[in-house]
Amino acid sequence: MLKNLIISAIRSLRKKPAFSFINILGLAIGMATCLTILLYVNHETSFDDFQNENVYRIALNRVYPEREVDFTVIPHSIGPQLVEDFPEVLNQTRFFKPNNATSFQYGEKSLTEEHLVFADSTIFSLMSIELIEGDKKTALVNENSLVLSESTAKRFFGDESAIGKILSFPGGNSLEVTALSADYPEKSHFEFGGLVPLHSFPFFRQVNWTGFSAMTYVELDDATNPQVFEAKLPAFIKQYAEGEIQQRNGISYDEYIAAGNGYNYYLQPIQDIYLTSQLSGEIKPNGNITYVYIFSIAAAFILLIACINFMNLATARSVERAKEVGIRKVMGSHKRQLIAQFLAESIFITMISAALAMFFTFLFEGNFSQLAGKNLSLTEFLNSGNLLILIGAVLLIGVIAGIYPAFFISAYSPIRILRGNLKTSKKGVGLRNVLVIFQFTISIALISATLLIYNQMDYLLNKPLGFDRDQVVVIENGFGVNNDPNNPNWERFETFKNELVNLPAVSAAGYCSSMPGDILQGFIVRVPGYAEKESLVTRMIPIDNDFIPSLGMEIIDGRNFSENYNDSLSVIINESTVEKLLLENPIGEKIVHVDDSTQISYTIVGVVKDFHFESLHNQVEPMVIKNMGAAQSFVNKYVVKISADDVGTTLSSLEGIWDEFVPNAPFRHYFLDENLEQFYQSEQTSGKLFTAFTFLAIIVACIGLLGLSAFIINQKRKEIGVRKVLGGSVYSIVFLLSKDILKLIAIATLIAIPAAYFWAENWMQNFAYSSGVSWMAFVFAGVGALLIALITVSFQSTKAAISNPVESLRDE
Structure with missing residues (x-):
């Protein structure tokens, strides 16, 4: 039975090779785009997944009269005191990273490290740092200690052992390499090339409850609810900071808070920081969960457009396959057998498309990696778990894409079919129209969003900043x-x-x-x-x-x-x-x-x-x-x-x-x-990716429109021949064949604009200064979509309009 279904599917593909090619290519591009977006989403969501889930960064929402600022850096006395006062706090670590690269002198060589971090010795436990040489307990005990990462040590000393080497600051103190660590994973919000003891600065040995001086991380025990612990922080801060605040301001802590000031400390799970934190003083530029959501939705929509193409072409071909269905029913085929056949064809096409999508993704992953500025790897993504999910997804897409055509075509009456009374169903035409509107609504919304993103990026990069930044x-x-x-x-x-x-x-x-x-x-x-x-x-x-x-x-x-x-x-x-x-x-x-x-x-x-x-x-x-x-x-x-x-x-x-x-x-x-x-690195990268994915979405939509228009024109070839014999011009015939589809694109534009406007208004709220939502973006998107659709349809329409009418009428 399975063999028969596969043979029937292959025969069906061979009967209409052009339609089969369009179907497979459109679905393959849609699936490849979706898979590429999945590589990006998987990359972004896997940051810090090697970290201890019970580790949190303490961040500060500092409230001033009439303004608020969120900081990653907090007073350095908080961390050690939390360990003393709360048994649920198992450990803490503090560190800060200078703005500049640090220069060292080794003999006559000048060495530079861009990512030197001053830290507590407890950083090895809370930040999951692995030492290759040295002891975590003693590596940062002495003030002149220095821990180097493996790549930094190799850059400094080549194949020589780094342990015991003495590095000096220009005109300053010397540091001794006491340990060698494995390179820190790139997929983290944290990075370092070298570690120096935090206590080597006398300032960090002084009491400080109000000055922002160090990032602080705490490890909570398994039984502690972070929200419950967070609720204890206001009383803790008041207990220790009120004396310093009163001495500085001459009023009590309560009066200070009542005047509109506040220190609202909160916990950030370490595994969430990369995607959810955009605070003042981040170690390095973080990602943005908003763009992960946007790209995930875009992936679903692009795949949906590809599936719509499949459904449109399958239902459009229903008239051609009606006789096949009628004969099969007369010969005794049951409806469920016909449904199984058409579903098998759908799944077979989907599997071919999936294989082609894998090839496209592998072929262009380097280009997308360069575009995204990230190392996107298909082979790394395709582990056993993800592979099973992808196989299941391919089968599901095949069923979803083929289920309506399967039930639609298998429901034909064999008597009407064999009498030749079967006409294109208004219901089927209506569904195709709705699906065309839907997929171009998505495409126009994506074009609008892309134009608005680039408009905002141009505004950010060219807005006067109050100083001259050029040259x-x-x-x-x-x-x-x-x-x-x-x-x-x-x-x-x-x-x-x-x-x-x-x-x-x-x-x-x-x-x-x-x-x-x-x-x-x-x-x-x-x-x-x-x-x-x-x-x-x-x-x-x-x-x-x-x-x-x-x-x-x-x-x-x-x-x-x-x-x-x-x-x-x-x-x-x-x-x-x-x-x-x-x-x-x-x-x-x-x-x-x-x-x-x-x-x-x-x-x-x-x-x-x-x-x-x-x-x-x-x-x-x-x-x-x-x-x-x-x-x-x-x-x-x-x-x-x-x-x-x-x-x-x-x-x-x-x-x-x-x-x-x-x-x-x-x-x-x-x-x-x-x-x-x-x-604006995150926005620029996302804008480039969004543009690429929008372009691919338009290609997928146009592939489907090309196939659909070719089929509709084929259905009307005799009508075209009669009109040409009666004196119809090429322009009038092209207009006749194009106007219905262009009406659908116009409707899609009217639906897409409000949705894109609502999204843009919300996205612009991420910026204190924005270019605003320009209506020209929607005009360009709508006109652009109409032109793209017109060019796509006109190619087939013009070909049909200039053809010899004898070719279409000679069998009448």
């Missing part, structure tokens, strides 16, 4: 210029800057401690006479006198820092700070910086126009800018505005000056505009 080179490790960060020689910093400016291609240069895009230091201020019981937490950047002009920032009130003034206690603030502090005439006003028990008064000498030092996902926050030279701050980076001409030569000249001043450290730099684009 700006940022030189890292600026502290190395004087080779002694503990005893700054400011003249050396200035000399280096002047050497840079003397280059013909350099128009300006300045230095700072942090750049837009970095994690910025918090700065607590209060204005005497205003809200005596309140303080404002701002961000803070120390800069030199030339930083603001080098980046083209706009001073809208007052002045910039200048060597003509003593600016040791001067600050420049942004517009948001003026607004939050309710300052009508800010120039000359005093603000008080509150730091533990000390209070320092600063004078506002300038107001800079708001600039975006974070991504456009977030609103501009209040900012205080201090004078770096006077503040004796940590020189971290130089900004250099260069000419667009011969950039390579200019970079070589910059490197030459660097080598003169810092011969024992490599020249590290980046372009500011490229660095800021990393804010």
